[in-house]
Amino acid sequence: xxxxxxxxxxxxxxxxxxxxxxxxxxxxxxxxxxxxxxxxxxxxxxxxxxxxxxxxxxxxxxxxxxxxxxxxxxxxxxxxxxxxxxxxxxxxxxxxxxxxxxxxxxxxxxxxxxxxxxxxxxxxxxxxxxxxxxxxxxxxxxxxxxxxxxxxxxxxxxxxxxxxxxxxxxxxxxxxxxxxxxxxxxxxxxxxxxxxxxxxxxxxxxxxxxxxxxxxxxxxxxxxxxxxxxxxxxxxxxxxxxxxxxxxxxxxxxxxxxxxxxxxxxxxxxxxxxxxxxxxxxxxxxxxxxxxxxxxxxxxxxxxxxxxxxxxxxxxxxxxxxxxxxxxxxxxxxxxxxxxxxxxxxxxxxxxxxxxxxxxxxxxxxxxxxxxxxxxxxxxxxxxxxxxxxxxxxxxxxxxxxxxxxxxxxxxxxxxxxxxxxxxxxxxxxxxxxxxxxxxxxxxxxxxxxxxxxxx
Numbered sequence: 001x002x003x004x005x006x007x008x009x010x011x012x013x014x015x016x017x018x019x020x021x022x023x024x025x026x027x028x029x030x031x032x033x034x035x036x037x038x039x040x041x042x043x044x045x046x047x048x049x050x051x052x053x054x055x056x057x058x059x060x061x062x063x064x065x066x067x068x069x070x071x072x073x074x075x076x077x078x079x080x081x082x083x084x085x086x087x088x089x090x091x092x093x094x095x096x097x098x099x100x101x102x103x104x105x106x107x108x109x110x111x112x113x114x115x116x117x118x119x120x121x122x123x124x125x126x127x128x129x130x131x132x133x134x135x136x137x138x139x140x141x142x143x144x145x146x147x148x149x150x151x152x153x154x155x156x157x158x159x160x161x162x163x164x165x166x167x168x169x170x171x172x173x174x175x176x177x178x179x180x181x182x183x184x185x186x187x188x189x190x191x192x193x194x195x196x197x198x199x200x201x202x203x204x205x206x207x208x209x210x211x212x213x214x215x216x217x218x219x220x221x222x223x224x225x226x227x228x229x230x231x232x233x234x235x236x237x238x239x240x241x242x243x244x245x246x247x248x249x250x251x252x253x254x255x256x257x258x259x260x261x262x263x264x265x266x267x268x269x270x271x272x273x274x275x276x277x278x279x280x281x282x283x284x285x286x287x288x289x290x291x292x293x294x295x296x297x298x299x300x301x302x303x304x305x306x307x308x309x310x311x312x313x314x315x316x317x318x319x320x321x322x323x324x325x326x327x328x329x330x331x332x333x334x335x336x337x338x339x340x341x342x343x344x345x346x347x348x349x350x351x352x353x354x355x356x357x358x359x360x361x362x363x364x365x366x367x368x369x370x371x372x373x374x375x376x377x378x379x380x381x382x383x384x385x386x387x388x389x390x391x392x393x394x395x396x397x398x399x400x401x402x403x404x405x406x407x408x409x410x411x412x413x414x415x416x417x418x419x420x421x422x423x424x425x426x427x428x429x430x431x432x433x434x435x436x437x438x439x440x441x442x443x444x445x446x447x448x449x450x451x452x453x454x455x456x
Contacts, residue, residue, distance in 0.1 A: 342444025383430030
């Protein structure tokens with residue numbers, strides 16, 4: 001009879017809190033091991049014990065568990081990584097007061113999901129409601145007081161490396177707090193150091209070196225051009241509150257998922273949101289700055305491989321502005337809305353403007369972005385046509401049926417996963433200029449084995 005051993009390695013920040021809510025993993029302990037008497041097979045059950053504080057499950061949401069698995073020798077070299085729809089196995093837990101152990105009732109998303117979009121939306125709504133709990137009575141009887149509880153549950157882990165993320169999420173899917181740990185499943189004769197062999201470490205190190213070298217080279221090239229450029233409005237190079245919509249400033253600084261939800265406008269699509277970002281003052285000044293740059297003799301870089309007209313903003317000296325905007329706004333919003341897509345671990349960016357007008361680019365074919373999270377903000381000017389359309393995330397059940405069209409207005413932003421199929425319809429008059437923030441996560445582009453190497 002072959003025994004299986006599970007070794008668990010937790011991130012150094014084992015309990016993380018956001019605002020008043022807190023989530024702490026009690027069991028398994030960091031670097032602990034457990035021997036199982038399972039005679040064979042490739043999967044095992046992992047006991048997890050967590051402590052939740054100041055969270056109201058009856059009204060706030062659920063505990064979500066996402067398991068990302070890879071073989072111990074997996075190194076990802078994808079430009080477009082696997083989507084959460086295929087790479088994650090997800091569970092929702094509803095803390096139960098039915099018994100003394102306060103165990104959770106487990107539900108997976110592996111069940112049949114209706115193909116048609118309306119049925120899918122109804123199913124998704126059901127999964128985030130009290131009705132999705134097998135034991136619903138406790139939800140009905142709970143008071144809306146802050147909830148602190150120890151809960152226990154089991155998740156299936158597979159031979160190799162398992163990256164397990166725990167999140168408290170609202171019923172609309174906003175992440176309130178998140179923590180991650182790694183579970184290595186192996187035969188009893190193995191150990192975690194031998195499981196990750198030297199070849200994997202070499203390949204991973206080579207991958208990191210290539211990414212770091214490319215980023216460094218681009219940064220140097222952008223800085224060289226920015227030194228030649230003389231801005232029209234140098235005050236734009238520093239992020240100021242007066243440039244950002246007041247409601248968005250207040251929502252992000254509140255640290256409250258409820259306040260953030262209040263400024264977001266969920267569109268009728270999976271993980272697609274619109275909201276006010278920039279003030280009219282900023283839009284006007286930046287448009288003037290772009291016209292000024294257009295008259296420069298500097299050979300600026302094309303913004304991306306699909307758009308012919310626009311600027312990489314770091315070449316205009318916007319590096320400090322971008323760094324602050326990413327830290328203060330983009331990353332907190334991405335973490336709340338797109339944790340599954342690397343939103344909680346954004347570590348690089350590409351920020352550029354694009355321009356549509358008669359005689360130049362008029363539309364943009366259906367595509368996905370080379371980003372993990374994209375924020376697309378309209379700056380102006382006056383235009384007709386040029387609407388945005390969305391056709392579903394890659395691997396999503398509604399990929400073939402979603403057809404959503406949005407009209408942009410100055411200052412408004414749309415945020416979505418980079419692998420959400422989209423495009424721009426033909427501009428029929430005027431001129432439309434947008435600023436695009438691409439956020440990327442090395443963690444999202446890495447296998448569970450690679451992320452294990454980075455932490456354990």
